Amino acid sequence: MTYDVEQIRRDFPILERKVRGRPLVYLDNAATTQKPRQVIDALVHYYEHYNANIHRGLHTLAEEATAAYEGARVKAGRFINAAAPEQEIIFTRNTTESLNLVANAWGRKFLEPGDEILFTAMEHHSNLVPWQMIALETGAKVRYIEIDDDGRLIGDDVRAKINERTKVVAITQMSNVLGTINPVREIAELAHRAGAIVVVDGAQSVPHMPVDVRELGCDFLAFSSHKMLGPTGVGVLYGTREALDAMDPFLGGGEMIKRVTYERSTYADLPNKFEAGTPNIADVIAFGAAIDYLEALGMEAVREHEIAITQYAIDRLSAMDGVKVYGPREAADKGGAVTFNYRDIHPHDLSQVLDQYAVAIRAGHHCAQPLMRRLDAVATARASFYLYNRHDEVDALIEGIRASDRIFGNVVRAGA
Amino acid sequence: MSSELELDELYRELILDHYKNPRHRERIEHADVTAEGFNPVCGDEIEMELDFDGERLQAIGVRGRGCSISQASASMMSELVEGKTIGEIRHLSEEFKQMMTEPESAVPEDLGDLEALQGVAKFAVRVKCATLAWHTLGEGIEQHQKGDGAVRVEEM
Ligand SMILES: Cc1ncc(COP(=O)(O)O)c(C=O)c1O
Numbered sequence: 271m272t273y274d275v276e277q278i279r280r281d282f283p284i285l286e287r288k289v290r291g292r293p294l295v296y297l298d299n300a301a302t303t304q305k306p307r308q309v310i311d312a313l314v315h316y317y318e319h320y321n322a323n324i325h326r327g328l329h330t331l332a333e334e335a336t337a338a339y340e341g342a343r344v345k346a347g348r349f350i351n352a353a354a355p356e357q358e359i360i361f362t363r364n365t366t367e368s369l370n371l372v373a374n375a376w377g378r379k380f381l382e383p384g385d386e387i388l389f390t391a392m393e394h395h396s397n398l399v400p401w402q403m404i405a406l407e408t409g410a411k412v413r414y415i416e417i418d419d420d421g422r423l424i425g426d427d428v429r430a431k432i433n434e435r436t437k438v439v440a441i442t443q444m445s446n447v448l449g450t451i452n453p454v455r456e457i458a459e460l461a462h463r464a465g466a467i468v469v470v471d472g473a474q475s476v477p478h479m480p481v482d483v484r485e486l487g488c489d490f491l492a493f494s495s496h497k498m499l500g501p502t503g504v505g506v507l508y509g510t511r512e513a514l515d516a517m518d519p520f521l522g523g524g525e526m527i528k529r530v531t532y533e534r535s536t537y538a539d540l541p542n543k544f545e546a547g548t549p550n551i552a553d554v555i556a557f558g559a560a561i562d563y564l565e566a567l568g569m570e571a572v573r574e575h576e577i578a579i580t581q582y583a584i585d586r587l588s589a590m591d592g593v594k595v596y597g598p599r600e601a602a603d604k605g606g607a608v609t610f611n612y613r614d615i616h617p618h619d620l621s622q623v624l625d626q627y628a629v630a631i632r633a634g635h636h637c638a639q640p641l642m643r644r645l646d647a648v649a650t651a652r653a654s655f656y657l658y659n660r661h662d663e664v665d666a667l668i669e670g671i672r673a674s675d676r677i678f679g680n681v682v683r684a685g686a
Numbered sequence: 687m688s689s690e691l692e693l694d695e696l697y698r699e700l701i702l703d704h705y706k707n708p709r710h711r712e713r714i715e716h717a718d719v720t721a722e723g724f725n726p727v728c729g730d731e732i733e734m735e736l737d738f739d740g741e742r743l744q745a746i747g748v749r750g751r752g753c754s755i756s757q758a759s760a761s762m763m764s765e766l767v768e769g770k771t772i773g774e775i776r777h778l779s780e781e782f783k784q785m786m787t788e789p790e791s792a793v794p795e796d797l798g799d800l801e802a803l804q805g806v807a808k809f810a811v812r813v814k815c816a817t818l819a820w821h822t823l824g825e826g827i828e829q830h831q832k833g834d835g836a837v838r839v840e841e842m
Contacts, residue, residue, distance in 0.1 A: 290689060618728055618753035618815065622696070626689035635729050642729070648751050649729040676690070677697045678754075 273571045279658050281306040281563075289628035295663045298630045300446050300474060300607045300654035302496045305560070309499055312559035316552045324551055325525060325542075339551050342558030343541070346506050349561050350472075350491060351482040357540040358514065360507040361549050365473040366396040368492035368507035369440075371544065372469050373400035375517040376490075377438070383409030385437040388466070390415045390423055390452070391644055392445040395637045397471040397492075401440055410437065417644065421448035421597040428457060436466040443475035443486075447636045447652065448597030449580070449604030451475070458487040467513060473497055478576055478605050478656075480569040489513045500560035501553035507544070514540050521546040572657045576606040579655050583608050583664045590668065596645055606655035609636075612671055615678045617651040623677065624670040631667070696809060697754065700802040705754040710764035714747040719830045723750075723822030723839040725814055730756040732819055734764075736826045741771045743827075748819070755803070755812050760819035762799040772827055779820050786813045 279285050284304045287294045296304060316338070322331035324339050340356070347355020362368045381387070387401045391414050405412045416427045432439065439461040443454050458468040467489040475481055476491070477498035483491050490513060495504035509517075519526055519537055523546035528536040537543045564572065581601035587593045592613040598604045612620055617633035624631055632652045635642045642649065653667055717735030724731055730752030737745040748764045750757055763782075767775050781794040789807035806816045822839050829837040 290692075292689075616753035618755075618812070619697075622809065622812070623693060626693050634727065639726075639729075648731070673689075677693060677702070 292628035295629040295666045297653040298632050299656035301632055303499055303656050306563055308563055309556050309559045312556040316555050338555045342554045345558045345561045351484055360541050360544040361554055362505040362507055364505035365492045365494045368505045369397050370400045371520045372490050373404045375520045377404035381408040381410040385410040386435045387412045387438040388431055388436050389440040391417045392641050397440050421450050432460045432464050436464050439466050440469040442471040444605040446474050447609050447638050449607040454486050479573045495557040500557035503550045504553045504557045519543050523547045577601045579659055580606045582661055586668050609650045609652045617649045620651050620674055623674040627670040629667050629670045695805040698802040701758040704758035704761040708761040710748050712747050719826045721822045721826035721837045723818045725818050732760050732822050753815050756815040756818050759816045763819045766798045
């Protein structure tokens with residue numbers, strides 16, 4: 271199948287939308303992506319035809335709903351090449367909850383005073399704050415791997431900071447700010463040799479490139495449905511059977527038990543042990559439809575498309591006077607997020623101007639305040655691409671940036 | 687309305703002028719109160735010193751980093767409140783917040799240059815930028831009345 275952007279765009283009803291009379295140019299895909307009709311239809315179809323609670327009823331609807339829900343689990347597992355999709359995929363609310371689950375359930379059981387948790391200078395708050403919290407509770411220490419000025423991890427610092435005290439290495443596979451793709455496999459090897467577990471934040475990588483957990487050799491991988499064409503409210507925690515079996519449950523309640531007496535309970539097997547209560551059935555099923563959509567396109571093709579458009583964006587932005595682009599310049603080394611600043615114009619002001627031209631980007635600290643400080647930026651603007659974006663949308667972005675000159679062109683702040 | 691016109695209404699000349707040349711930037715040494723405001727959503731930062739003579743705000747010094755709206759608002763506010771009593775400042779603050787949250791209501795006449803920020807009310811996400819300076823000042827005044835010297839405000 272050839273990759274046909276125009277045909278893909280027809281599957282996304284929202285892309286027909288106009289904002290202030292102009293066609294929407296949606297370049298905020300790292301925050302959340304738009305949904306194809308197939309996903310929206312799956313959601314409606316469930317509610318109209320087989321809405322029922324799962325794992326409980328013995329009636330037709332309950333059986334259909336359970337089969338569809340468990341089917342989505344297998345799809346999610348195969349998508350990242352899990353060895354045992356039926357057991358190794360836990361559904362949560364989002365990446366953040368997945369990472370909190372590991373930090374709490376694994377951390378509370380295995381971390382001791384003096385142990386070290388290592389993350390990187392480019393982590394999203396959701397792969398940073400949970401570790402700080404569990405460190406406070408257990409007496410473990412947090413450390414982080416430094417980055418260079420191009421936004422890449424410093425190899426020497428990786429080797430220096432992984433040691434026999436390291437118990438957890440928590441690392442993003444693709445930075446949501448810099449786009450940097452980290453060498454997870456190499457780091458996982460070092461970490462495992464030191465006896466640490468490896469927790470990967472895949473919120474940006476899984477939607478945008480082929481990811482194979484067995485090749486990466488990670489113990490855990492977290493990602494969100496809403497960043498890969500699926501509904502909000504569904505996250506995935508992948509964990510190897512060994513790692514998941516070793517942990518105690520995170521939340522207690524229905525579904526996650528075998529036998530309950532007033533005094534004690536025994537817990538269900540994987541994956542139910544970690545899915546207490548009624549899950550987000552409808553959205554998980556629709557997430558399955560999102561995975562089908564991505565599989566049909568092929569993640570290699572998606573990645574190739576994004577490399578092309580990202581490189582085009584980096585080149586056009588870099589050619590503009592007054593633009594500072596952060597992170598690697600080669601699209602082949604990074605994901606589809608391009609972070610930049612333009613002149614002295616605050617990214618809020620820039621994004622406000624762009625919105626007037628129906629171009630949606632993100633402005634702010636992107637949930638990575640420590641990284642912003644490292645980059646010496648109060649805030650940045652970020653354009654992020656996905657499988658339905660076209661080159662002419664990059665042109666619209668550039669035009670919008672130029673339009674800000676009309677208002678801020680001669681603004682130089684006194685003493686700023 | 688065209689995109690250009692709408693933008694012009696938001697970014698009035700006067701706003702850009704205050705942004706370019708913020709007033710009352712001088713730091714006041716040995717001030718009665720220092721107050722810092724921070725908007726974690728956007729990263730806007732404001733710091734100010736307040737010097738009181740009884741109930742009267744005798745002098746204010748303001749500096750910050752952030753978007754044009756947050757910084758212009760702080761500059762305009764500093765011009766307006768210097769020399770006023772705490773009661774007067776509270777009243778102006780209420781008026782300003784009302785202008786920000788009720789785009790349809792009539793603009794009060796005593797807000798000075800701040801009147802130029804009227805257009806911000808139409809852009810809900812920017813209202814916090816415009817009110818950050820006022821919240822910080824409000825906290826500073828409260829601190830002063832409690833007899834404490836420093837305060838930090840985090841907008842959410
Ligand atoms: C790298 C990264 N990690 C984690 C998250 C958190 O994802 P969620 O908000 O879906 O929990 C995001 C997205 O915001 C992200 O980009």
